Amino acid sequence: MVDRLTRQRRSWLMSRVQGKNTSPEIRVRKAVHAAGLRFRLHRKDLPGTPDLVLPKRGIALxxxxxxxxxxxxxxxxxPPSSEFWAEKFRMNVARDRRVKAQLRKLGWHVITIWECETKDPDRLSRIIEGRVLGLTKRH
Known part of the structure; x- marks a missing residue:
């Protein structure tokens, strides 16, 4: 599939994609806070700079x-539209795996919440309850 946008326009558009404070991330923050949990944002001292860190529970989310x-x-x-994007996505998935392994090696529980899981507030609350509250506290 050929890209309908010029290289310059595609580059500009891609530069606008946020990495932090996205709508799904904010929905998760609100749900975690509503569950009575406190967290830190974007801890740069941890591999992968997790979106939320719950230090008392040892959770990187x-x-x-x-x-x-x-x-x-x-x-x-x-599916990606070109081999360039296919390779970029493969690298993203490999990096995610590597970061998860590094965090586990450091003793962190690693939880991933997907964008599609944040759309329904009731579903998100159940996910927080099951994945986050279900973990035991760190010793």
Missing amino acids: FVHGCYWHRHPGCRKAT
């Missing part, structure tokens, strides 16, 4: 976009 991080089985993770 990532809010991943389904398209960019290739959520398995999700309709938003459509």
Whole structure:
């Protein structure tokens, strides 16, 4: 599939894609806070700079976009339009795996919440309850 935008226009458009404080991330923050949990944002001293860190529980939480991080089985993770994007997505997934392994090695529980899981507030609350509150406290 050929890109309908010029290189310059595509570059400009891609530069506008946010990495922090996205709508899904803010929805997760609100749900975690509503569950009575306190957290830190974007801890740069941890591998991968997790979106939320719950230090008392030893949890590093990532809010991943389904398209960019290739959520398995999700309709938003459509096939890439070129080999360039296919390679970029492969590198994203490999980096995610590497970061998760590094954090686990440091003793952190790693949780990923996908963009599509943040749309329905009730579903998101159940996910927070199951994935976050379900973990035992760090010793």
